[in-house]
Amino acid sequence: MNPASGPQTVLIEVIDVPSPRIVYLNGAFLPFEEARVPIMDRGFLFADGIYEVSAVLDGKLVDNAAHLARLDRSLAEIGIRNPHTLAEWEKLETELVARNGVSEGLVYMQVTRGVAERDFAFPPADTPPTVMMFTQGKTIVANPLAERGAAIVTVEDIRWKRRDIKSVALLAQVLAKQVAAAAGVAEAWMHEDGLVTEGSSSTAFIVTKERVLVTRPLSTALLPGITRAAVLRLAAEEDLRIEERPFSVAEAKDAAEAFYTSASAFVMPVSTIDGHKVGEGRPGPLTLRLRALYLDIARGG
Template structure:
């Protein structure tokens, strides 16, 4: 059966889905996207993802075409139509279709809306069992990284460097300080058990999984410290991990060829992953 996708008010087979060549998302990367995980056929932490979508759209002046309830209905319908039990729902909103020109089109131009699902093994991820290797790369992105823009060329280049190196992720750095992963939030754990991640600012995306993991850690008596950390500190950390909607909590066992935590997923990281899986309804 063909995968069903959503394009501008219609559910259609993937093979029949089309977008205008004059769409501003295609021409300028002028759009916002969001990704929600699906576990046991249910959306995970979806309200927070939709709130971030709304904020990002507002930051660049694109009208949100749906309220949270409307988005949720579309997501749940798409999940049901595709029989998705575990994986992701991708949503994208662009500034719409108009003759190519840099300034915004007239206000009456409707945003383009695209949605699709992807099946993905998240819960029983083999990578989570053995731990991920990462490399560090220079952060080449623009200055509003808090906006979840579809303009992802710097991340594409970072992720390609990681793929070419045979590792799972690239941690980006600026002035010697880790900002975040190519598609994730970076964490380290110190020898005395403090969970460290960079504080929110325009330098990084406000990760939804990041927020949930920090809340779970604090609810379970663990110490969370929001501060910047260097690449060198990451290399000498007791444990490391990254978070995202598609990975949940992913242990890191090697950074730039240096083993972290003896090269095995650490106990605190495993505990945090377990807490998140429980919250996500994986039981």
């Protein structure tokens, strides 16, 4: 599969759901209650690990090859060997989704540097990485937020400088999400020097009053979103004007439309930012068009 050709789907045969929730840990499919990781795992001690998330829609993995390519890149960036080939990962995901009978939701994958006596330096090179996977059922398509638009807040971006690596060190994102939760809204957009970097678990987009689609260019300041890339390809195919450039919180509030993208939200319209209506305060036509296009190809259309 070629990630550059657009979201790819992998057919999964959904079987009867067993009574226990099944997870994958270090070569074995186990009931959730039986899965155990040693306290000396470096993911637990140092957040020394990488994770990835793929969506499941209609019993199929969405854009999975691109997600696995990003997993491979993130692992390489911090010097953890990838324990599986793309085909091996895909086989594990497929079986895990089938064992849990997931029709719509997520597959979570995590690889840490493994188990070793606590020391900041890397353990011996032959230390086996810890591999863990689980599924979550989730309503993605019929999410009510997609109809009325999500309210979001803005927060200062306090993360480290290598945000292009999908690290399990997510404390700053957790704190941002908690600000959003306390405000009773769906997401937080983070900013530095007044410029939006990205959402706490998403990529930020705006549509200007001149109907230009704007999102921040890729760099170490933000994660290379897989759904982001797919949406930009769709926008180009639709001959939409695109600008990859920084934009400010003020510009976002004054935009005609805004939305965010992620594996778990697809294309999510934004109705308000910090209580300020974006456009008419409801999902805009360009956002809804891009969401419909993405859903179509995610379903194999």
